[in-house]
Amino acid sequence: MYGFEAMTFNIHGGYLEAVVRGHRSGLLTAADYNNLCQCETLDDIKMHLSATEYGPYLQNEPSPLYTTTIVEKCTLKLVDEYKHMLTQATEPLSTFLEYIRYGHMIDNVVLIVTGTLHERDVQELLEKCHPLGMFDSIASLAVAQNMRELYRLVLVDTPLAPYFSECISSEDLDDMNIEIMRNTLYKAYLEDFYRFCQKLGGATAEIMSDLLAFEADRRAVNITINSIGTELTRDDRRKLYSNFGLLYPYGQEELAVCEDIDQVRGAMEKYPPYQSIFSKLTYGESQILDKAFYEEEVKRLCLAFEQQVRFQELPIQIDSCAIRNLPD
Amino acid sequence: MVTSSSSWARALVQISPYTFSAIGIAISIGVSVLGAAWGIYITGSSLIGAAIKAPRITSKNLISVIFCEAVAIYGVIVAIILQTKLESVPTSKMYDPESLRAGYAIFASGIIVGFANLVCGLCVGIIGSSCALSDAQNSSLFVKILVIEIFGSALGLFGVIVGIIMSAQATWPNGA
Numbered sequence: 001m002y003g004f005e006a007m008t009f010n011i012h013g014g015y016l017e018a019v020v021r022g023h024r025s026g027l028l029t030a031a032d033y034n035n036l037c038q039c040e041t042l043d044d045i046k047m048h049l050s051a052t053e054y055g056p057y058l059q060n061e062p063s064p065l066y067t068t069t070i071v072e073k074c075t076l077k078l079v080d081e082y083k084h085m086l087t088q089a090t091e092p093l094s095t096f097l098e099y100i101r102y103g104h105m106i107d108n109v110v111l112i113v114t115g116t117l118h119e120r121d122v123q124e125l126l127e128k129c130h131p132l133g134m135f136d137s138i139a140s141l142a143v144a145q146n147m148r149e150l151y152r153l154v155l156v157d158t159p160l161a162p163y164f165s166e167c168i169s170s171e172d173l174d175d176m177n178i179e180i181m182r183n184t185l186y187k188a189y190l191e192d193f194y195r196f197c198q199k200l201g202g203a204t205a206e207i208m209s210d211l212l213a214f215e216a217d218r219r220a221v222n223i224t225i226n227s228i229g230t231e232l233t234r235d236d237r238r239k240l241y242s243n244f245g246l247l248y249p250y251g252q253e254e255l256a257v258c259e260d261i262d263q264v265r266g267a268m269e270k271y272p273p274y275q276s277i278f279s280k281l282t283y284g285e286s287q288i289l290d291k292a293f294y295e296e297e298v299k300r301l302c303l304a305f306e307q308q309v310r311f312q313e314l315p316i317q318i319d320s321c322a323i324r325n326l327p328d
Numbered sequence: 329m330v331t332s333s334s335s336w337a338r339a340l341v342q343i344s345p346y347t348f349s350a351i352g353i354a355i356s357i358g359v360s361v362l363g364a365a366w367g368i369y370i371t372g373s374s375l376i377g378a379a380i381k382a383p384r385i386t387s388k389n390l391i392s393v394i395f396c397e398a399v400a401i402y403g404v405i406v407a408i409i410l411q412t413k414l415e416s417v418p419t420s421k422m423y424d425p426e427s428l429r430a431g432y433a434i435f436a437s438g439i440i441v442g443f444a445n446l447v448c449g450l451c452v453g454i455i456g457s458s459c460a461l462s463d464a465q466n467s468s469l470f471v472k473i474l475v476i477e478i479f480g481s482a483l484g485l486f487g488v489i490v491g492i493i494m495s496a497q498a499t500w501p502n503g504a
Contacts (some may be wrong), residue, residue, distance in 0.1 A: 006454045010370045014457065018377025021461050025381055 005202050012090050019088075023081055026053035045070065053077065079131045092200060098159065099193050104133025105160055106189060109141060110182040113150070116142045117178070163188035176230070183223055183240045190216050190242050207304045209244075214300060216245035217274070218293050224255045224264055225289070246271055344422065345431020346414070349498075352438025353410045356491070359442030360403020360449070367396035367453025374457035382464035389463060391474065392456025395481045399449040402488045406441040406495075410434050413498040426501040433497040440494060444487020451480040 009017075028036075032052060039045045042065040046058050049070070057073040086097050108129040115125040122142045129138070135158050144150040151164050163185045190212055197208035220241045227237055234256050241252045254267035268274045277292045371392045379386045413434055417427050459473040 006370075006457075007366070007450060010373045010457060014370065014373030015377040018374045018461055018464075019380060022378055022381030022464060025465055 013093060016085055016088055016093065019085065028052060042067065042070070049074075075131060082132060095196070096200075096204075099189075099196065101132050102159060102189050102193075103186070104130045105135060105158065106133070106163075106182060106185045108133040108138065109155070109160070109185075110178055112138065112141045113144070114178055160185065160189075163192070176232075179226075180232075180236070180240070183219070186219065187240060187242045190219075191244065194242075194244050211297075211300060211304060213245040214273075214297065216242040217247045217251075218297070220245070220247055220252060220255055221264065221268065221274075221289075221293075224258055225261060228258065228260055228264075246273070341423070341428065345427050348431040348435035349410070349414050352435035353407050353414075354438070355442040356410060356438035357403045357407040357442075360406075360445035361400045363446035363449025364396050364400035364403070365449075366446075367399065367449035367451075367456065368393055370450075370453035371396065371456035371460065375460040378460045378464040384467075385460060385463045385470075388470060389456070389460045392452065392459055392477060395452045395477055396449050396456065398481065399445045399452070399484045402484050403441060403445050406437065406488055406491050409492060410437055410495055410498075413495055415500045417500050421501045424501050426499070430498040430500045433494055437491040437494040437498075441487050441491035444491075445484045448481060448484035448487070451483065452477055455480055 032048070035048045036045055039048060046061070046065055049055060049058055054074050054077055057077050058070065061069055061073065082097070082100075086094060089097055111129060112122070112125050115128075116122070122139055125142075126139060137154050137157065141150065141154050144153055151161075155161055155164060165188075194209065194212050194216075197212065198205050223237065223240050238252065238256045241255070242248070247255065251267060251271060255264065258264045258267060265278050268278050273296075277289075277296055371389075375386065375389050375392075413430075417424075421427055455473065455477045459470060459477065462473060463470040
């Protein structure tokens, strides 16, 4: 029964939920951000961060710091918290937490394959991978020549295997196909996640559907904008859109035939939540779109956090947002 | 009356009033303790998790656990009172309306107290868990949420009061 979940939620989720809310107090506050803005050098940043929760992770770094090191160590904090929660969780929360990793896994796979294509060193690429998305045998991705091999050699053992059924082909891996692969995988992942959340029901289904729908729509818009002017056909584009979300199916029909940004804007303005995002951009600017979507996502995540009885994907997301803000 | 409902009515009336009394006493303590335990685990799990980042909340938030515990104590008290009301009646008078009335009174008292304490314990438990979580973030919220908990625990008191009044009805016919 929706609304009576508080009676039994604490059996499995009470401790973890309390832990997650404790982590929220460890996020950087506006005062912290102000201090960081006034820092002149990276050492100043390290000094300021040592007073926050990120302190222990940055303590042992030797003096010539790089921005990448700072981001890496802060990500490590996120990963530690995530692993702690994963070990304490029972079904179905543990499955839910696993789902969060799949997105990062997809990004890592694409990173390595692209890097190999451009003849980069595998070790270097492995260091750039997001730690939440690591899995065994990720290094052997560098060996594959086309998608079928990729699947057969490596991915069939990973949780990403079911997502490949839509994009196996024997074409060679090149930039275009890798992007298509990334988007197809992500589409299958989002749809799977959506179905899983619907199955869980209650507050989880309601809140997660909203967040996932936003993510799906955001991806649809990005795909459209990025494929304007490339040789991606309309049918291919249509295949990359997810089958849920506010834009499904009519908005996606309109997006599929868009040829430039103004047409995209025209299509999106029929949907009030996205109209407010697009109204922040003047005609012709597409860089700020990313940032606007990002802000909207963070806002929605914070709203979802306010509801007590549900699954805790949010602190993970909020933490990663906090980390993303650091280099800026 | 020869309708089917009369056979049910007859069956119910044939049940000994002692049975009803005993079940009433059992429900009074059993279901109250169920409510108290439910509330305590709800509060406790949140309290433990929240105290990791904010250890100062532990001592104050034990009040929530104490409120839940009070619910179980109400159940015990009423059970003890009810069992003193149980008297023996001579067999000839066992199915008299008077003794049936006494049996039903104790039964009803037990149900009243039991279920009122069940929901009271649940209520206090859920509020206690929210109290712990918000105290961990902002300590000025504790006292405000405690007020809500006090109102919640009044529910159990209502049940106890009505239960005790009801049990005063339990006068067995005077053979005993």
